[in-house]
Amino acid sequence: MDYPKSVPSAGLVNGKFVNEDVVGGLPGSLIPATWGNGVTDELLNVVKSVGLAPSEADATQLLQAIKKLxxxxxxxxxxxxxxxxxxxxxYLPVITTLKDGLALRFTAANANTAASTFAPNGLVPKPLVSLALSALRPAEIVAGSVCSVVFSAALDSWVLVYASGGNANGGRLLGVRTFAASGMYVPTVGMRNVLVKIVGGGGGSAGAVSTGASQYSLSGGGGSGSYAEAWLSSDIVGASQVVTVGLGGTAGAPTSGGGVGGTSSLGSLVSAPGGQASPWLTWLPANATGLCVGGQGGDVASGGNIVNTAGAAGAPGISVNGSTLAGNGASSPLGSGGKGYAMPGSGYGSGGGGMAIGPNLAGRSGAAGAPGVVIIYEYA
Structure with missing residues (x-):
């Protein structure tokens, strides 16, 4: 709409209506019926579009209509x-060009099964990307999702800000997968990133040999498995990864050392070696002072882009003039080492506790280390 500039008799001055100037003898502008009807019809169309019946007595109808629209x-x-x-x-009005920051909503008819595009009013389809600015993964949009999108000129893409019912909320924890035994990890649909925590198996402790009169026998605790944490994207993890969980080292017999803990890993991406066993030592005379070292911790883990640590060494067994103390197993970030006198490691990756006996006793076995673990936190 515009002023009736094409009607010479309207008497516009500088393109606008003016009042009559009686003193100056200048006539006022006239409002042509066609123009007046056109303006009125435009306003009434707005009022009618929201279901209101036009009323001469109600001066708020245009405002009501604008609010409803x-x-x-x-x-x-x-x-x-x-x-x-x-x-x-x-959309109405028709969208003819894409502008940076243009925000639109649509109700999806179908779920997405892979990377997707969006096109308003027949324009060239542009990629739909997540809040993490990556291509959509399956099920981020489901049938019936109310989707909010914003166009980014810099990305030449539509950013999916929200999708009801789907997995489009970036950073949301999808779940935690705990592997206490070896297996295969297949990511949950919609996973974008994972936080992986891995510890190797704990080492076992040696046994204590049988003793005669005035003889003592003892052993140190097993070492703990090494530990790693990593933040990995779905592109790195891929469709699946083999999960290996290291077994805990076996308990040593009365005449042998314990077993070494096994290595835990997520494919070839992250690996945490197991802890070493404590060595076996023959008996000591009552008046001797001896130290039976504990098992060494697992070698430094690899692949962790947050943490890569070595395991801790088990505590040594000690004998001083007939007083003996068995060594405790080493603790891991996910488990407590076994106490002396052959207590096994608890939790994940901790070492078994050593053993100590006095004179004239049958030999005693050591303790097993705790198994390793692979824990995977999945995020959308």
Whole structure:
């Protein structure tokens, strides 16, 4: 709409209406019936579009209509008329160009099964990306999702800000997968990143040989498995990874050392070696002072981009003039070492406790180390 500039008899001055100037003898502007009806019809169309019946007595109808139209967002929401992974919607007024920051909503007709695009009003489809600015993964949009998208000129893509019912909330914890035994890790649909925590198996402790009169026997504790933490993207993890969980080292017999803890790993991405066993030592005379070392901790882990640590050494067994003390097993970040007198390691990756006996006793076995573990926190 505009002023009736094409009607010479309207008497516009500088393109606008003016009042009559009686003193100066200048006539006032005239409002042509066509122009007056046109303006009125435009306003009434707005009022009628929200279901209001025009009323001469109500001077608030235009304002009511504008508020309702703004709430309905008819220019910003439309139904999807495309296919899976190719979302399309027709808006009124028609969108003819894409501007940076343009925000739109649509109700999806289909779930996405892979990377997807969006095209309003028949424009060239542009990629849909997540809040992490990566291509959409399956099920981030489901059938019936109300989707909010914003166009980014820098990315030449639509950013999916929200999708009801889908997995589009970036950073959301999908779940925790704990592997206490070896197996295969297959990511949950919608996983974007994982936080992996891995510890190797703990070392076992040696046994204590049988003793005669005035003889003592003892052993140190097993070492703990090494530990790693890593933050990995879905691209690195891939479709699946073999999970290996290191066994805890076996308990040593009365005449042998304990077993070494096994290595835990997530494929070839992250690896945590197991702890060493404590060595076996023959008996000591009552008046002797001796030290039976504990097992060494596992070698430094690899692949962790947050933490890579070596395991801790088990405590030594000690004998001083007939007083003996068995060594405790080493603790890991996910488990407590076994106490002396052959207590096994608890939790994950801790060493078994050593053994100590006095004179004239049968030999005693040591303790087993705790098994390792692979824990995977999945995030959308």
């Amino acid at each position: 703004s709430q309905a967002g008819e220019d910003k929401h439309a139904a999807d008329v495309g296919a899976a992974n190719l979302y399309m919607a027709n």
